[in-house]
Amino acid sequence: MKEFTYQIKDADGLHARPAGLLVKCVKECSSNITLSVNGKSADAKRLFAVMGLCVKQNDLVTFTVEGPEENADCAKLKEFCEANI
Amino acid sequence: MKKLHGIGTSDGVAIGRLMLYQNDKLSIEKHYIENTENELARFKAAQKQAEGALNEIYLKLLKQVGEKDSMIFQIHIMMLQDEDFTEAIQEKIVKEQVNAEFAVWETGQEFAEQFAQMDSEYMRGRKTDVIDISRRLIQCLNKSTAAGPVNSEEPFILAAEDLTPSETVKLDQSKVLAIVTRVGSRTSHSAILSRTMGIPAVAGLEDSFEKLKDGMFVIVDGTSGEVLLEPDKATQENYEKRQTESINSKNKLKQSLGNTTIMHNGRTIEVNANIGHPGDVQSALENGADGIGLFRSEFLYMGRDSLPTEDEQFEAYRQVLKKMGKKPVIVRTFDIGADKKVPYLHLPEEENPALGYRAIRICLDQTDLFRTQLRALLRASAFGNLKIMFPMIISTEEIRTAKAILEDIKSDLSAKNIAFDTAVKVGIMIETPAAAVLSSELAKECDFFSIGTNDLTQYTLAADRMNGKISKLYNQRNPAVLKMIEMAAQSAHQAGIPVGICGESAADPALTEFYLKLGIDELSVVSPSVLSLKSALQQAIQSESGKD
Numbered sequence: 168m169k170e171f172t173y174q175i176k177d178a179d180g181l182h183a184r185p186a187g188l189l190v191k192c193v194k195e196c197s198s199n200i201t202l203s204v205n206g207k208s209a210d211a212k213r214l215f216a217v218m219g220l221c222v223k224q225n226d227l228v229t230f231t232v233e234g235p236e237e238n239a240d241c242a243k244l245k246e247f248c249e250a251n252i
Numbered sequence: 253m254k255k256l257h258g259i260g261t262s263d264g265v266a267i268g269r270l271m272l273y274q275n276d277k278l279s280i281e282k283h284y285i286e287n288t289e290n291e292l293a294r295f296k297a298a299q300k301q302a303e304g305a306l307n308e309i310y311l312k313l314l315k316q317v318g319e320k321d322s323m324i325f326q327i328h329i330m331m332l333q334d335e336d337f338t339e340a341i342q343e344k345i346v347k348e349q350v351n352a353e354f355a356v357w358e359t360g361q362e363f364a365e366q367f368a369q370m371d372s373e374y375m376r377g378r379k380t381d382v383i384d385i386s387r388r389l390i391q392c393l394n395k396s397t398a399a400g401p402v403n404s405e406e407p408f409i410l411a412a413e414d415l416t417p418s419e420t421v422k423l424d425q426s427k428v429l430a431i432v433t434r435v436g437s438r439t440s441h442s443a444i445l446s447r448t449m450g451i452p453a454v455a456g457l458e459d460s461f462e463k464l465k466d467g468m469f470v471i472v473d474g475t476s477g478e479v480l481l482e483p484d485k486a487t488q489e490n491y492e493k494r495q496t497e498s499i500n501s502k503n504k505l506k507q508s509l510g511n512t513t514i515m516h517n518g519r520t521i522e523v524n525a526n527i528g529h530p531g532d533v534q535s536a537l538e539n540g541a542d543g544i545g546l547f548r549s550e551f552l553y554m555g556r557d558s559l560p561t562e563d564e565q566f567e568a569y570r571q572v573l574k575k576m577g578k579k580p581v582i583v584r585t586f587d588i589g590a591d592k593k594v595p596y597l598h599l600p601e602e603e604n605p606a607l608g609y610r611a612i613r614i615c616l617d618q619t620d621l622f623r624t625q626l627r628a629l630l631r632a633s634a635f636g637n638l639k640i641m642f643p644m645i646i647s648t649e650e651i652r653t654a655k656a657i658l659e660d661i662k663s664d665l666s667a668k669n670i671a672f673d674t675a676v677k678v679g680i681m682i683e684t685p686a687a688a689v690l691s692s693e694l695a696k697e698c699d700f701f702s703i704g705t706n707d708l709t710q711y712t713l714a715a716d717r718m719n720g721k722i723s724k725l726y727n728q729r730n731p732a733v734l735k736m737i738e739m740a741a742q743s744a745h746q747a748g749i750p751v752g753i754c755g756e757s758a759a760d761p762a763l764t765e766f767y768l769k770l771g772i773d774e775l776s777v778v779s780p781s782v783l784s785l786k787s788a789l790q791q792a793i794q795s796e797s798g799k800d
Contacts, residue, residue: 182374183381187327214330215337215363218378221370 181222198234260477261443264452266430298392360386434461450780545776565628573636611644633673695747705755728757
């Protein structure tokens with residue numbers, strides 16, 4: 168299991184469009200990926216659940232990545248975050 | 253073939269398919285099913301179909317507007333595939349043994365509710381997306397029960413409970429063939445809008461509205477107030493013939509009267525058009541209007557999330573004035589309030605909105621709003637023949653205060669060397685009994701009167717014009733109303749200022765002679781009525797001279 172924290176830069180937080188892009192990226196990974204923020208967590212494959220976290224700008228979110236490909240998926244996810252959210 | 257009877261609120265015939273628009277409400281039938289496997293399969297198929305449709309829209313938009321603005325449809329697809337959402341639907345079908353439509357709708361409502369309770373304004377707004385995808389799914393499940401959002405590639409006949417002004421301004425006018433509503437009367441906004449757009453409309457279908465189904469083929473006769481469901485071939489041909497005839501006779505009128513000015517006893521009678529948007533000017537000119545008798549400026553404030561800026565307003569007024577050239581354009585300062593709601597102004601809910609905080613009352617209270625509009629108007633006055641009109645006046649003080657603000661802005665503009673028409677005419681609407689009764693005093697304070705018969709009728713007769721139950725009482729030909737008009741017209745002429753009529757009854761052929769007798773100087777009606785009114789005036793003038 169791997170874990171990393173990321174601070175959201177997007178001014179509108181994780182609104183529909185970036186949340187959608189995130190879910191799309193997560194679906195391309197084989198690992199189980201969980202997104203946690205402010206004590207709540209959601210399966211990052213589920214758009215409604217991710218949007219339901221109401222992630223705002225500057226929030227610290229934690230991704231937990233678990234599976235045989237976790238190293239590669241983690242790197243991919245980090246790259247996605249830097250570029251998009 | 254079934255025939256429904258309502259109130260014809262805008263003349264003409266339309267033939268086409270119905271689109272049921274149900275605001276936030278959608279009545280989905282609930283029934284119990286035995287074969288849950290079958291129901292789950294139906295849901296899966298609908299999901300696939302909806303995804304396909306969304307993907308098609310996405311690809312099409314991608315080419316037209318690019319990735320960023322078409323992304324929302326990708327998100328809708330993801331929402332459709334969302335496991336929490338689909339699992340909740342499937343669970344409902346299996347556990348509660350209900351039909352897929354009902355399961356989708358209930359789940360959609362639950363998810364929408366969750367969004368509605370979130371603490372971010374943006375996320376609360378996503379409720380609409382959830383409702384949208386639920387509707388789409390239901391539409392795929394059952395073509396006849398579902399309602400889609402109001403947009404379609406094909407022209408359609410819009411059927412709705414009622415339409416609020418902000419809903420109507422969002423309509424794609426080029427696609428709407430006719431409007432049919434459950435409630436409403438001749439003076440409800442959807443009716444006025446239909447007449448402005450020149451499309452047929454029937455209102456007040458009441459319970460028979462239930463018989464209308466999405467996608468149904470119908471004929472709407474806005475003259476008789478009938479709606480024919482699934483007409484047979486002969487009936488359809490009959491109505492098509494009527495459609496062609498009415499277009500032909502309209503063209504004939506246009507040719508013979510398009511550029512004619514109506515003269516009566518050596519004076520001209522202006523026949524003007526009422527508009528709500530700069531885009532309506534084209535139709536006013538095509539229909540031979542002598543000017544714009546009423547530009548309902550409040551429409552610039554509606555159907556948006558924030559106040560229009562001074563520059564935005566200036567641009568809108570300038571466009572209208574430039575297109576009209578030397579022809580007069582009367583702009584009514586915003587008549588917000590009552591049934592014309594502007595959510596972002598956060599006006600309080602009122603017990604009696606028609607008698608409440610509206611129009612000039614807001615202007616003189618929140619003067620910053622008023623000043624912005626007046627500045628925009630004055631700046632635009634340099635580009636044409638502008639007249640400014642204040643609505644809902646009940647006293648001379650109101651006119652004086654409003655004019656003082658206008659003068660203040662004028663001197664500010666002069667000081668800054670910004671061009672405007674220094675002699676811009678300022679008038680008032682006579683739409684309250686107070687204004688009619690005090691008209692001889694009010695006439696001394698302004699350059700013209702325009703009688704707004706819609707509100708004048710409602711206030712004189714104490715009959716709410718939105719209340720279908722008392723639509724019989726709301727009568728623009730009532731002698732009390734005519735007496736009010738007569739008083740105002742006489743006061744205007746004694747003071748040597750012109751008087752016009754800009755309510756619905758300006759187009760009432762039964763009152764044409766009455767207006768001629770009073771020496772009314774201007775009549776303002778919806779664009780499609782301009783020519784027929786000119787022709788009615790001409791006939792009345794001819795028969796008058798025949799009698800002499």
